[in-house]
Amino acid sequence: MDAFADLFRGVRAQGSLFGSTALTAPWSLVFVDGAPLTLCTVLEGTGGWIVQDGRPPEHLAVGETVIVRGPAPFGFVDELGTAAEPIECGEECARPELGGTLHRLGWHDDGPAGATTLIVGAYPVRGEIGRRLLDAVPDVLRVELGGTADAVRDLLAAEVAIDAPGQQVVLDRLLDWMLVCALREWFDRPGGRPPAWYAAHRDPVVGHALRLLHAEPAAPWTVSSIADRTGVSRATLAKRFADLVGEPPLTYLTSWRMTLAADLLAEREAATVAEIARAVGYSDAFGFSAAFKRTRGVSPTEFRRIA
Structure with missing residues (x-):
């Protein structure tokens, strides 16, 4: 994916x-x-x-x-x-x-x-x-x-x-x-300005990293583990990813996890916040809730109520 x-x-x-x-x-x-x-x-x-x-x-x-x-x-x-x-x-x-x-x-x-x-x-x-x-x-x-x-x-x-x-x-x-x-x-198209994440897929390193993050968003990723999987150094991955995508790899991953979590909160009404947290790569509800509120401005429970 x-x-x-x-x-x-x-x-x-x-x-x-x-x-x-x-x-x-x-x-x-x-x-x-x-x-x-x-x-x-x-x-x-x-x-x-x-x-x-x-x-x-x-x-x-x-x-x-x-x-x-x-x-x-x-x-x-x-x-x-x-x-x-x-x-x-x-x-x-x-x-x-x-x-x-x-x-x-x-x-x-x-x-x-x-x-x-x-x-x-x-x-x-x-x-x-x-x-x-x-x-x-x-x-x-x-x-x-x-x-x-x-x-x-x-x-x-x-x-x-x-x-x-x-x-x-x-x-x-x-x-x-x-x-x-x-x-x-x-x-x-010639002269087009595609989204950064789309253009970055053409890069053999960053494109590989993006496919990994989207294929396994709940994996315990670190910059080092992504670099190992893509066959480059940690520093090379971090710089190329930030240059092409516009943000560090783990910042991108957090944003994508919160997007997935938002849809799960709206779709799976019977699932607990802890279950949603585990589904997107967080071992506990507290860390997940803090990350969700930091990126979305509301807690997972509040988001579910207004979604």
Whole structure:
């Protein structure tokens, strides 16, 4: 497990709004479901514009994909200043007057010649782990043509056009795959500024150390033991890790353990604080509680009460 893969624990499509809509101009869809992340891709036609208050409009051409951060509503219009009346689309949206339909299960309407076919998928983002991923994502993330996401988009187009058993499961997993491809391409783009923990994975020493910490977060790690496992000196590990990640290895580990603990406190209501402490690498509840309050500002018990 690595830091990037770990963040997807709290971001998983399940029964997501997923539809295919053939739109004829003029149109104005407004997505109001408040999803933390929404993926939009145009399969054919003339494309359109993603618009949202306080953000520059983004043109979406055929084959392109954008991922929009919520929870604020956003629109998809045929052109800026369109004369179309806005139509709200939430968890369920059926608008035959637009020439197509949006709904939970995949459905396809070829529509008239030249219609713009839009696919939309919404992600729930749960817990503290998922929030870490949101913190690394811009307001609008654009995926250009010509990358690894193209193949996934083609599979989405094929699956959304059929009616077969297990379709929702397939669409959800394709949506997860699309998000991974989109984020990797955005982080790896020329001139990009990916999160430090993502860029650090390319370093053979620090990348190895990060994979160890994420694979075994509850292990009794010290700087020396991490250095031994990565095959470098303690001083080399400490310097390279701090230079690339922006903080010392044990500071990073503590932050990650507290993120894991926050989700466990919210999810496992029957577990005691001592059990949560052991699950994230602390031998006693007192030391864990002190570390949790130092990083989170509240005790584990208080956090559980307000979570």
